[in-house]
Amino acid sequence: xxxxxxxxxxxxxxxxxxxxxxxxxxxxxxxxxxxxxxxxxxxxxxxxxxxxxxxxxxxxxxxxxxxxxxxxxxxxxxxxxxxxxxxxxxxxxxxxxxxxxxxxxxxxxxxxxxxxxxxxxxxxxxxxxxxxxxxxxxxxxxxxxxxxxxxxxxxxxxxxxxxxxxxxxxxxxxxxxxxxxxxxxxxxxxxxxxxxxxxxxxxxxxxxxxxxxxxxxxxxxxxxxxxxxxxxxxxxxxxxxxxxxxxxxxxxxxxxxxxxxxxxxxxxxxxxxxxxxxxxxxxxxxxxxxxxxxxxxxxxxxxxxxxxxxxxxxxxxxxxxxxxxxx
Numbered sequence: 001x002x003x004x005x006x007x008x009x010x011x012x013x014x015x016x017x018x019x020x021x022x023x024x025x026x027x028x029x030x031x032x033x034x035x036x037x038x039x040x041x042x043x044x045x046x047x048x049x050x051x052x053x054x055x056x057x058x059x060x061x062x063x064x065x066x067x068x069x070x071x072x073x074x075x076x077x078x079x080x081x082x083x084x085x086x087x088x089x090x091x092x093x094x095x096x097x098x099x100x101x102x103x104x105x106x107x108x109x110x111x112x113x114x115x116x117x118x119x120x121x122x123x124x125x126x127x128x129x130x131x132x133x134x135x136x137x138x139x140x141x142x143x144x145x146x147x148x149x150x151x152x153x154x155x156x157x158x159x160x161x162x163x164x165x166x167x168x169x170x171x172x173x174x175x176x177x178x179x180x181x182x183x184x185x186x187x188x189x190x191x192x193x194x195x196x197x198x199x200x201x202x203x204x205x206x207x208x209x210x211x212x213x214x215x216x217x218x219x220x221x222x223x224x225x226x227x228x229x230x231x232x233x234x235x236x237x238x239x240x241x242x243x244x245x246x247x248x249x250x251x252x253x254x255x256x257x258x259x260x261x262x263x264x265x266x267x268x269x270x271x272x273x274x275x276x277x278x279x280x281x282x283x284x285x286x287x288x289x290x291x292x293x294x295x296x297x298x299x300x301x302x303x304x305x306x307x308x309x310x311x312x313x314x315x316x317x318x319x320x321x322x323x324x325x326x327x
Contacts, residue, residue, distance in 0.1 A: 034065040034276055038096045038259075039089075041081025041103065043074040045195030046162065047212045050293065051125060051257045052098045055277075058285045064276040077106025077163030077190075083114045089262025093269035096122065096277075100257035102166030104309075104316045109165025109325045116313070120261040120270065121305040123277045126290070127256040127298025129232040130171050131213040131241060133225040135204050143229045143247050146208055147179040154181040160200045161210040164190040165325055167255045168197075168210035170316070171231055173323035178249045184324030201225060212255045213239065214294040231255070256298055256312075258305055274302050 036059070040052040052070045059065040073081030078099055089095035097119060107115040134140045140149060150157045154176060161168025169190065173183035189206065191197040198216060201209045202224060209216075209225075219225040220241075227241035231253040235243060244251040261273050280286055281299050290297055300308060320326035 034059075034094065034272065036065050036068045036094050036096055038068060038070045038098060039081055039085050040070055040072050040098055041074070041078035041085070042163070043072055043191075043196070045198070045215075047128075047215055047255070047257060048078070048098050048100065050215070054286075054289045054293065055096075055098065055125075055259065055280065058283060058289060059276065059280050061285050062280055062283045064280045064283075076110055076112075077166050078103040079106050079110055079112040079114065082107070082112070082116075082119075086114050086118050086263060089119075089265075091264040092262045093265060093273065095262055096273070097260045097262075098125075098257060099260065100167070101253075101255060101312065101316065102162050102168070104313055105165040105167065105170055105320060105325075106163050108313075108317050108320055109169075111327075116260065116309055118263055120263065120265050121302050121309055122259045122261055122274055123281060123302060124256060124258040124298055124300035124305045124308060125281060126295040127254045128212045128214055128294075128296050129230040129236065129239075129243075130167060130210055130253055130255050131216060131220070131230050132171070132175065132228045132244075133201065133209050133211075133216060133220065134207065134228060135201055136224050136226055137204070138207075138226065140208070140228070141226070143175075143244065143249070146175070146228060149207060150176055150179040150181055154185050155187050156207075157187060158205070158207045159186060159188045159210065160191065160197045160206040160208075161188070162191065162197065164188070165320065166190075167253060169325070170319055170323070171210050171251070171253050172208075173325060174251045174253070174319070175244070175249065177323055178251060182324070217294050254298070258300075258309075 038052045040048045042048045056068040056070050059068050085097045140146050159172040169188055176186045177183040200206050220227045229244045230241050232243050233245050233252040
């Protein structure tokens with residue numbers, strides 16, 4: 001399916017709207033009175049941070065929450081933040097976590113004692129293509145050039161991206177494997193925040209980098225980074241880089257993100273959170289954010305998202321095993 005990625009819209013501030021209707025019962029806090037803390041289990045500048053702050057902005061602008069605070073807890077691919085969230089948010093009606101495929105991979109590759117089965121799925125939000133880039137002055141101009149570089153010396157091919165075992169790492173490993181080299185031997189430098197990985201790319205400290213397309217869209221469009229390929233199976237209107245599949249590599253990967261409540265949140269408290277998030281992501285204001293940031297709508301409600309988490313965990317586990325990143 002072709003999707004339209006719209007260039008970043010400058011100054012896309014959202015007008016606050018006060019919703020007067022209340023869906024709360026007499027004994028339970030309704031969505032409009034929610035005072036939330038959203039944990040982004042990574043540093044500033046990455047996809048989880050951006051998604052958390054966008055959710056914060058739109059929930060408040062649409063009146064689906066009274067106040068929303070975002071806290072960053074970086075470390076170990078998100079597993080540090082996840083562990084803190086599992087402990088602090090148990091039964092809590094005022095805490096949310098934003099996470100995605102990278103955290104699934106990190107919990108597996110790090111043998112984490114906590115994983116996403118211990119929190120409560122609320123909604124899947126976005127699903128974006130990853131992009132493989134090189135610095136603008138790199139002699140590597142195509143994905144075939146990158147594969148040749150990998151084959152020449154896999155250890156000297158320096159990749160940068162998000163946390164170890166996450167979606168960026170998985171894609172780098174799959175490309176290495178498709179190039180005929182051992183993916184467990186790749187030289188991958190992991191960063192907890194997208195800004196750090198971007199700085200390494202712009203500073204010429206890496207051969208290639210991987211990130212969500214939306215995070216590096218500005219630098220690609222300015223010419224500071226050269227996009228070689230995207231991880232979607234089909235071309236995307238507005239993106240010049242072709243899918244890996246169209247360039248002879250049987251690889252596809254969706255960088256999805258979703259929102260979760262703590263363990264043991266149930267009943268009216270859970271329904272209030274689900275309703276608040278669902279109303280938010282169905283709003284025109286959220287659609288404006290998707291367009292402005294170049295994100296793809298990948299919405300799924302709580303029950304569908306819960307089923308997806310189970311199947312996605314097994315799929316990622318299989319990929320990580322195949323490339324030597326999990327037992």
